[in-house]
Amino acid sequence: MAKNENSNFSYMTRRIGGTTYKVKVVFSDTEKETMEDKILRMIRNETVTTGGTCGIIDSPQMSRQSERSAS
Structure with missing residues (x-):
């Protein structure tokens, strides 16, 4: 088995807004x-590499009602 290969993994899929994320989660027995x-x-x-800035949004970017809002 190559160093980067690991059979101890799982995929996690989440939809946030209009984007679907598929993340491969790898587990290590020795970590x-x-x-x-x-x-x-x-x-x-991330804080060190970005200089502590996080790009705060000043106003909402959505023009439609949130999916979780009550109608």
Whole structure:
């Protein structure tokens, strides 16, 4: 088996707004970092690489009612 191959994985599909995301989640039997640690590390790294800016939207970008809103 090649180093990057791993049979211990799953796919997760989520629809957010008009976009469908398919994410491959790979699990490691030897990794010591927890999922929470990994997510926090990715958030910290993103903050460092973007200079702390996150592109805040000042006004709503949707012209139609939210799917979760009561009609």
